[in-house]
Amino acid sequence: MKGTTAHKTTCCYCGVGCGVVVHKTRHGHISVEGDPDHPSSKGMLCSKGRNLHYTVMDTTDRLLYPLMRRNRQAPLQRVTWDTALERAAAVFKTFIEKYGPDSVGFYASGQCLTEEYYVVNKLIKGFIGSNNLDTNSRLCMSSAVVGYKMALGEDSVPCSYEDIELADCFLIAGSNPAWNHPIVFRRMEAHKAANPRVKFIVVDPRRTDTARMADLHLQIKPGTDVVLLNAIAKGLISRGYIDEHFIKNHTEGFDTYRLQVSERDMRDAAKICGISLHDIHQAVEYIGKSKGFISMWAMGFNQSVIGVNKNLALLNLHLITGHIGKAGSGPFSLTGQPNAMGGREVGGLSNLLPAHRNLADPAHRQEVADFWGVPALNPKPGLTATEMFEALKDGRMKAIWIMCTNPLVSLPNAHLIEEALKAAKFVVVQDVSNRSDTVAYADLVLPAAAWGEKTGTMTNSERRVSYLSQFNEPVGEALPDSEIIVKFAHKMGFGHAFNYRNASEIYDEHVRLTKGTNVDISGLSHERLRTQGTLQWPVPTAESNGTPRLFADHQFYTPSHKAQIKTIPDGNQSEPLSDDFPLVLTTGRIRDQWHTMTKTGRVNKLNQHIPKAFLEINPADAHERGIKEGDIVTIQNPRGQVQVPAKITEDIRQGVVFLPMHWGKIIQSTAARANNITSDLVDPYSKEPDFKYAAVEVKKF
Numbered sequence: 001m002k003g004t005t006a007h008k009t010t011c012c013y014c015g016v017g018c019g020v021v022v023h024k025t026r027h028g029h030i031s032v033e034g035d036p037d038h039p040s041s042k043g044m045l046c047s048k049g050r051n052l053h054y055t056v057m058d059t060t061d062r063l064l065y066p067l068m069r070r071n072r073q074a075p076l077q078r079v080t081w082d083t084a085l086e087r088a089a090a091v092f093k094t095f096i097e098k099y100g101p102d103s104v105g106f107y108a109s110g111q112c113l114t115e116e117y118y119v120v121n122k123l124i125k126g127f128i129g130s131n132n133l134d135t136n137s138r139l140c141m142s143s144a145v146v147g148y149k150m151a152l153g154e155d156s157v158p159c160s161y162e163d164i165e166l167a168d169c170f171l172i173a174g175s176n177p178a179w180n181h182p183i184v185f186r187r188m189e190a191h192k193a194a195n196p197r198v199k200f201i202v203v204d205p206r207r208t209d210t211a212r213m214a215d216l217h218l219q220i221k222p223g224t225d226v227v228l229l230n231a232i233a234k235g236l237i238s239r240g241y242i243d244e245h246f247i248k249n250h251t252e253g254f255d256t257y258r259l260q261v262s263e264r265d266m267r268d269a270a271k272i273c274g275i276s277l278h279d280i281h282q283a284v285e286y287i288g289k290s291k292g293f294i295s296m297w298a299m300g301f302n303q304s305v306i307g308v309n310k311n312l313a314l315l316n317l318h319l320i321t322g323h324i325g326k327a328g329s330g331p332f333s334l335t336g337q338p339n340a341m342g343g344r345e346v347g348g349l350s351n352l353l354p355a356h357r358n359l360a361d362p363a364h365r366q367e368v369a370d371f372w373g374v375p376a377l378n379p380k381p382g383l384t385a386t387e388m389f390e391a392l393k394d395g396r397m398k399a400i401w402i403m404c405t406n407p408l409v410s411l412p413n414a415h416l417i418e419e420a421l422k423a424a425k426f427v428v429v430q431d432v433s434n435r436s437d438t439v440a441y442a443d444l445v446l447p448a449a450a451w452g453e454k455t456g457t458m459t460n461s462e463r464r465v466s467y468l469s470q471f472n473e474p475v476g477e478a479l480p481d482s483e484i485i486v487k488f489a490h491k492m493g494f495g496h497a498f499n500y501r502n503a504s505e506i507y508d509e510h511v512r513l514t515k516g517t518n519v520d521i522s523g524l525s526h527e528r529l530r531t532q533g534t535l536q537w538p539v540p541t542a543e544s545n546g547t548p549r550l551f552a553d554h555q556f557y558t559p560s561h562k563a564q565i566k567t568i569p570d571g572n573q574s575e576p577l578s579d580d581f582p583l584v585l586t587t588g589r590i591r592d593q594w595h596t597m598t599k600t601g602r603v604n605k606l607n608q609h610i611p612k613a614f615l616e617i618n619p620a621d622a623h624e625r626g627i628k629e630g631d632i633v634t635i636q637n638p639r640g641q642v643q644v645p646a647k648i649t650e651d652i653r654q655g656v657v658f659l660p661m662h663w664g665k666i667i668q669s670t671a672a673r674a675n676n677i678t679s680d681l682v683d684p685y686s687k688e689p690d691f692k693y694a695a696v697e698v699k700k701f
């Protein structure tokens with residue numbers, strides 16, 4: 001249409017990373033449609049993506065100006081950017097001087113753009129001298145990261161969405177892609193519809209929409225995943241469904257593993273998992289007879305006190321069958337957030353350095369220090385997400401800078417987070433929306449530019465780097481997150497190392513740091529991504545068209561170049577159930593909402609799907625407690641309680657209850673906040689919280 005401009009960009013919600021075309025009229029009216037040229041999504045958008053324009057056009061909740069309070073009792077008042085950032089720098093400098101660099105930290109988000117991650121990572125690790133940068137990717141993918149590193153040598157997702165159409169067996173574990181990664185699931189559905197021999201095996205204590213599509217639904221007891229996967233491995237080995245040539249030439253650790261998995265009787269395994277022996281055998285047959293086997297998993301695996309073990313047990317199935325590094329096969333973690341992978345590329349976790357370098361490696365530290373022009377990096381790992389809030393509560397940390405995330409709703413054991421924010425001496429909240437519950441605890445509120453108001457890049461679940469274009473000016477005085485951090489770096493006295501004119505220059509610096517690594521993107525720039533479209537890393541040269549599949553040569557990133565088959569214990573380490581708290585609480589997402597609903601909760605169409613929080617409970621558990629459909633129930637344990645209406649359904653296993661994780665104080669009330677009662681136990685390796693297993697009791701309110 002005359003006067004309308006079209007802008008190609010990427011959806012800002014989940015890790016599918018769908019391509020979006022934004023149309024903007026000369027009067028500023030915005031509409032969106034799927035980008036038919038985007039290889040990940042091929043023109044499709046889910047309900048959240050299709051309604052992105054509403055979140056752009058309605059700016060009523062936006063933070064428009066920096067706000068500051070002089071003390072905790074005083075109200076937030078409008079100040080200039082100079083005043084805000086000078087105060088922040090003065091406070092940070094005081095704490096660093098008095099208590100050392102580890103007294104401050106940044107808590108960022110998998111929704112940050114790669115450039116934003118890069119500058120905040122460089123600021124704290126290179127110049128402030130602490131590694132206290134963690135992100136909400138810790139709550140999302142960190143168990144997968146550790147699993148990949150231990151088994152394959154590096155945090156590298158081997159396959160691509162194009163493998164979906166080449167596979168004939170899918171094991172979907174701890175994931176409901178029909179709701180949470182809808183466009184990936186549409187591709188899987190279409191593939192199955194065209195090829196009815198394709199098998200779906202779904203592992204989930206709930207009968208989700210994904211499970212309804214399954215040829216085999218293994219409705220296991222929570223926490224028994226490793227027992228199940230080891231039993232499947234035993235079946236694959238005993239029936240000769242393994243690739244001995246691959247095991248011999250490209251893996252290490254098989255003999256010990258075989259011994260371990262052979263020890264448990266299959267009947268015992270079935271009993272522990274709460275499913276039939278026949279179903280385990282059926283899974284073995286489906287996987288064993290497949291030509292292309294893909295496993296997909298998400299938070300049901302990662303958000304666990306044994307999240308790394310679950311990941312390793314799943315990766316082992318690929319390593320013993322040789323289903324990795326070839327068309328239509330591979331382990332495929334479904335990233336929750338749009339740019340959790342980009343964050344990992346720049347080293348945006350407290351134990352990582354840029355381009356998948358390890359903080360623990362002195363040579364890697366020196367490489368990065370030399371590149372940034374500083375003498376050395378602090379070797380001490382920084383605090384992880386939950387550790388930072390514990391440190392704020394007990395006074396080891398004094399100040400926290402929270403970017404683009406709402407920890408008061410999203411972190412486990414919310415009352416502890418509340419106490420931590422109250423105890424903190426200085427809290428900066430840098431966000432788009434005043435609907436973030438965390439804003440109420442801020443001493444300084446910094447307005448950030450939203451999707452469409454800035455440029456940058458993101459990497460989706462299949463290692464595909466996409467460019468996000470700007471089609472709107474930031475509202476009020478909001479600034480892009482990277483610009484805010486760069487301005488702050490200048491106020492801290494590090495301006496000489498933060499002289500960027502735009503996000504493109506930040507990206508170029510990040511790209512230079514990847515040269516020669518396994519995540520080499522030397523062939524990428526904003527200009528190339530903008531004009532030529534998306535590419536999958538590694539992209540080592542300007543001539544390279546990216547790498548759809550890793551490990552095609554079966555050379556893994558371990559020192560021996562062999563993949564590691566890990567022998568792992570199969571027990572769960574979650575908090576025990578008891579007579580007082582006999583039910584397992586698991587949490588998760590609903591189809592049309594995103595995280596803590598600060599964006600999607602403003603869209604009427606999306607709120608119509610499921611307007612209020614609820615508790616899913618099995619009829620037998622409800623009957624035992626005298627609970628009827630729609631009754632308000634209290635779900636409680638020693639950490640707190642939640643009150644929501646009951647939804648009685650056979651879709652959930654007896655002994656398990658489910659709460660959606662989206663609702664918080666601003667959106668509904670703290671009574672609906674699932675994280676009032678979630679467990680803050682964490683996986684010992686990944687430090688990812690055990691969101692999917694808390695001991696609770698349910699009573700009629």
Ligand code: SF4
Pocket residue numbers: 011012013014015016017018041044045046047048049050180181182183184
């Ligand atoms: Fe956005 Fe994910 Fe939906 Fe695609 S599937 S439109 S990336 S929310």
